[in-house]
Amino acid sequence: MFKDNLVQLRKINGLTQEELAEKIGVSRQAIAKWEAGETSPDLEKARLLAQTLDTSLDDLTNYEPSESLGLPVPPKGKYIFGVVTVGDKGQIVIPAKARKIFDIKAGDQMIVLGEEGQGLAVMKTEGFLAMADVIRNKQ
Numbered sequence: 001m002f003k004d005n006l007v008q009l010r011k012i013n014g015l016t017q018e019e020l021a022e023k024i025g026v027s028r029q030a031i032a033k034w035e036a037g038e039t040s041p042d043l044e045k046a047r048l049l050a051q052t053l054d055t056s057l058d059d060l061t062n063y064e065p066s067e068s069l070g071l072p073v074p075p076k077g078k079y080i081f082g083v084v085t086v087g088d089k090g091q092i093v094i095p096a097k098a099r100k101i102f103d104i105k106a107g108d109q110m111i112v113l114g115e116e117g118q119g120l121a122v123m124k125t126e127g128f129l130a131m132a133d134v135i136r137n138k139q
Contacts, residue, residue: 002061003037005073009053009060010035012072024048050076094122 010020010031017031024045033039041049050057054075063073074080081095094104102124104110109125 001064002040003035005055005060005063006031006049006053007035008072009055013053020049020052023052 010017013020015023017035018028021028021031025048026041026045030039030041034041040046046060047057050060053060055063055073056076059073059076065072079098079101081098084092084095086092098104104124110122111125111128113121113123113128
């Protein structure tokens, strides 16, 4: 996973092995060996890689694209939780990892926003209302 994620993120960020190596203070050969899976960086270099490539250390080392979507490693703070199926009454189950990261519990109120041609967004009601208050107060 790490070696594939490293190659993918380096290319997404438009960096050569040499440019990435310069940014984190290693040789181009070190990057080549990491990308080939011959060696692995120490923890500090891995942290610098994640920071430079705008992803989390966890995603850099552990992210596995879902086979159905095949999407690349997301930027830091962005998540791809997988595919959910809409039930007969329009219900969806928010994946457990998403509930944990966003502290969503049973009984929480969520607001569903939508834009034709773009899709839906779901967020906690209190966060949306706080954002709406900021906008209202600026007028």
